Amino acid sequence: MKRITFFIISFFLFISAGILTARGDWVKRDHRWQLRGPWNWELSRELPALNREFNGIDFGHGHIAETLLKTQDEEKIEKARLEVLDFIFSSPSVAPDEEQMSPTYTRMAWEIQKTFNWAHILHRSLYDLFASDKVKDKNAAYRKILADYLSKPEAITTHRLDHHGKLWSFSESKAFRDKFPKFNSQIWVYHWLQAAVYDVQLMGGTPKQQEMMPRIIKYYHSNLKTPPTEWQFMPMFPEVAPEFTKRYPEAAAIFDNLHMLHDNFDDILSRPDLYPTLESKREAIMKVLPIYLYRNHEPSEQFAEYHEKQMMGGDEKHEMMGHGMGMMDMGVRPPSARDVLFGNASDNKSQKHEPHDTGDAPMPAPKLDVSGQEPKTEENPEVHHHLKHH
Numbered sequence: 001m002k003r004i005t006f007f008i009i010s011f012f013l014f015i016s017a018g019i020l021t022a023r024g025d026w027v028k029r030d031h032r033w034q035l036r037g038p039w040n041w042e043l044s045r046e047l048p049a050l051n052r053e054f055n056g057i058d059f060g061h062g063h064i065a066e067t068l069l070k071t072q073d074e075e076k077i078e079k080a081r082l083e084v085l086d087f088i089f090s091s092p093s094v095a096p097d098e099e100q101m102s103p104t105y106t107r108m109a110w111e112i113q114k115t116f117n118w119a120h121i122l123h124r125s126l127y128d129l130f131a132s133d134k135v136k137d138k139n140a141a142y143r144k145i146l147a148d149y150l151s152k153p154e155a156i157t158t159h160r161l162d163h164h165g166k167l168w169s170f171s172e173s174k175a176f177r178d179k180f181p182k183f184n185s186q187i188w189v190y191h192w193l194q195a196a197v198y199d200v201q202l203m204g205g206t207p208k209q210q211e212m213m214p215r216i217i218k219y220y221h222s223n224l225k226t227p228p229t230e231w232q233f234m235p236m237f238p239e240v241a242p243e244f245t246k247r248y249p250e251a252a253a254i255f256d257n258l259h260m261l262h263d264n265f266d267d268i269l270s271r272p273d274l275y276p277t278l279e280s281k282r283e284a285i286m287k288v289l290p291i292y293l294y295r296n297h298e299p300s301e302q303f304a305e306y307h308e309k310q311m312m313g314g315d316e317k318h319e320m321m322g323h324g325m326g327m328m329d330m331g332v333r334p335p336s337a338r339d340v341l342f343g344n345a346s347d348n349k350s351q352k353h354e355p356h357d358t359g360d361a362p363m364p365a366p367k368l369d370v371s372g373q374e375p376k377t378e379e380n381p382e383v384h385h386h387l388k389h390h
Helices: 002-017 042-046 048-070 074-089 103-108 110-131 138-150 175-179 181-201 206-225 242-247 249-269 278-293 316-321 324-329 337-341 384-388
Strands: 018-020 026-028
Touching (some): 042 048, 048 074, 048 249, 074 206, 110 181, 110 249, 175 181, 181 249
């Protein structure tokens, strides 16, 4: 009896320490926790409405992955998109557990799920840091957070990769964008918010952020209601958050790489004709993932062809935009955070990226109510039943 009990306990301990992939391999099941510091949880305390928006975003990626693994039916994909909007507009106070809502995906490719999760934790740590008035030397804290992130094997490289070129030219590339443009654009809107928030945070302390952030959220909501399908390429940190990119280039590169990896992943799941089985999907994912996890990316190494191609001639503006001249061919581009705050972007449309006039006075921002939410108005209803009929 004791032997049977010992075997059962040992078996469940083994199960809890690993996860079975689509190939039947066991992968170590370990979770990362953010670096401890006085900035921890400051976003939820100081900017609770924004924190709930990020909780909603956390649901979006996992839900579409699980849905794409089960179906390519347009009506079912659209239903999944609306379910994500329902969740976002419910203003969730707690982030969802991706393993519970996306069990097939997390078992098929646990390595990429860990990569996504660890980068999302970096996002949260930095939002906490810049929301905190307790930390005076934010640059030093940033270096600690970044070093902790990069110390883990699933950390994404700080080297800027060729998103617009080589990484957007696989056999499956653009499949998700072209097959399901609304859902794709909705995901790019998430990425726009994640970038724009940083530049707002760099404009001042907590009171200033509380004053200005509602306008960013309002613009984000307007694009959720009418996904900007005119965007043909994902938002990039240098164009949406140029100040953050200038001051913290490593993190900006990590997040652009992360968002490109999301696009690669969704494209693979959108091509069952190329990858009909879980095993073939996993194999395709595991060919792409090492490009993002490789640390140094020196010109002589095996992934040299995936390096960012800089524009010749030293045009600083275009180099900051990334990918050289190619970005000039992307048509309508998302506005920067400053474009939205200073009135150069409409509330429900994208526009071509134009330099902003830093001398303009900011437009009045909506005030937060006592709960940290933006007051509900006819322009900004937080009820998704309205969205379904929009």
